[in-house]
Amino acid sequence: MPGQHRSESKSYGATITTIIVIILVIAAIVWWLFYHKDDSAETTQAEGCENTVVLPVAEQYPGAADMFLRDFSAECVTPELVDSPAQAALYVGMDTPATDALLAEQGRSRIPGQAQTVGSTPVGLSTPQPDTTEVDPQAVFYGPDPAVAHAAALALTQDPAAAQALTSRDAQAPAPEDPAVPLAVTATTNPEGRSFTPLPDAELTFAAIALSPQEGISQEAIDAATAAAYPAAPEQAEQQExxxxxxxxxxxxxxxxxxxxxxxxxxxxxxxxxxxxxxxxxxxxxxxxxxxxxxxxxxxxxxxxxxxxxxxxxxxxxxxxxxxxxxxxxxxxxxxxxxxxxxxxxxxxxxxxxxxxxxxxxxxxxxxxxxxxxxxxxxxxxxxxxxxxxxxxxxxxxxxx
Structure with missing residues (x-):
């Protein structure tokens, strides 16, 4: 009887081993299929993008293009951040006449179309240390940027006329020497080492703006910028004519x-x-x-x-x-x-x-x-x-x- 007991134990162990081997084989097959499927897809995509278009993108404020670059997806087009609108096919900034004037200063203009909002950034106050006390609007330096200044002044005063007066006051004024003076800034332009406190309902919204052709920028990049900025561009182009x-x-x-x-x-x-x-x-x-x-x-x-x-x-x-x-x-x-x-x-x-x-x-x-x-x-x-x-x-x- 003891010999019979040992035989049943060996048979049971062999069965377990067989099951484990089968599971491992199935797992290996599944892994191999998925691995080669992904590899095949990547190879096919690479073969289809022999001539990848580089889309040069400039931004009006540091970080303005972050959300656009993160979410951008177009076959065979790779966005690349550049330093200046002079180098760009697409500009991420505020959709305002003031932005058009800024572009014109650098010899650029937009391709007409309905610009799409692609991001935003909070406007707030920059202070040496975190400060939750109530701020006197008169004590803030609003700076030369009219969009940031107006957003901050309006949030603090809740009075359009007062906000305009404060914006005009600081438009040409030099920056204060006293570091304790609160500064109107965006979340991405806050000076290093200072604390940023966002203001309620104060933000800048950014749009993707396709720029007109420029020497040194390929037509493929201009076309990619137009498609990215104005999804309905073909219909719009017919209407604009x-x-x-x-x-x-x-x-x-x-x-x-x-x-x-x-x-x-x-x-x-x-x-x-x-x-x-x-x-x-x-x-x-x-x-x-x-x-x-x-x-x-x-x-x-x-x-x-x-x-x-x-x-x-x-x-x-x-x-x-x-x-x-x-x-x-x-x-x-x-x-x-x-x-x-x-x-x-x-x-x-x-x-x-x-x-x-x-x-x-x-x-x-x-x-x-x-x-x-x-x-x-x-x-x-x-x-x-x-x-x-x-x-x-x-x-x-x-x-x-």
Whole structure:
């Protein structure tokens, strides 16, 4: 009997060993199949990307392109961060006229299209040590960057007029020597060694902007940038061929004086970026004897370069009779669209509307009627904080300078 017991034990052990061997063999087969499947896929992808396109990307603020670079996915295209817009096919920054002006300073302009938001960064205060005490808005240095300064000042004051005053106060001021002074910064521009405290509801949002062709940048990179920035680019390109005429209407009232240079730069950059006929009007209020209308039709539709010398000659005076001038510009836009068979937009740079202009009811009716024309559109670029609500609500698009 003892011998029989040993035989059963050996048989049981052999069975266990066999099962383990079978499991190991199955695991090895599964591993081999998955390994070679992945390897095959990688090999196929590599073979299909013999000519990988490098997409050079520049950013307006440090870290602005981080989310875009992290999420970017396009077959055979590799994004690469570069130092300057002059080297880039795609720019990640704020979708504002001020950004267009910044690009123009470096000889670049955007390819027209509906830019997509691709990231954001908090705006807050930089201090030597973490500080949770209430901050006096007057004690903060807001710095020369208008976007950061305005976001921080508005978060601290909750008053658009007060925020604008603080932003203007520090726009040209030197940085304070006292390190204890709180600085308005973004999370990615906070100086090393200082503490960053975000402000409620204060952030900068970034868009991907495709840049126009430049010597030294391949057409493949430009095409990749356009596809990345404007997913519906083929449809948009067809629309732009028939919808690129622009009448620029610039407020030159006394209220515009602090921002007139920035408005000129932004308008110039946008005019050059259209690549299509543009016209230029300015307005304020009648300034000379015998003159009854507040607008001046300075330059008729033509090449963008024709408006530059006229634009540089504008001064500021009078009050902004915006509503009367907008209605006149929309009438001319409708006439231009009818004459050419192409839609025409009015782009208005405005500081707001003087109370001496048309009342809300009359203006609202006339504006709605003018914008019923499918060939005419109105875009408002707001300068400062005195917003015309009727204009803002009925315009096809609004943005801040």
């Amino acid at each position: 028939a919808a690129a005429q622009t009448l620029f209407l610039l407020d030159t009232s006394e209220r515009m004086a602090p921002q007139i240079d920035a408005a000129r730069a932004a308008l110039t950059a946008e005019a050059q970026a259209t690549g299509q006929p543009v016209a230029l009007w300015n307005y304020s209020s009648p300034l000379n004897p015998g003159v009854t209308r507040p607008w001046r039709d300075n330059v008729p539709f033509g090449p963008a370069e024709e408006i530059t010398p006229v634009l540089q000659g504008f001064g500021t005076d009078g009050i902004p009779l915006t509503r009367t001038s907008v209605l006149a510009a929309l009438r001319t836009a409708a006439e231009q669209a009818q004459a050419t068979g192409q839609p025409t937009r009015v782009v208005l740079f405005t500081s707001g509307t003087a109370p001496e202009d048309l009342d809300d009811a009359a203006f609202g009716r006339q504006l709605a009627s003018a914008l019923e024309n499918p060939q005419v559109s109105l875009e408002v670029v707001q300068v400062g904080d005195q917003v015309d609500q009727v204009l803002s609500e009925q315009a096809d698009a609004t943005r801040n300078l």
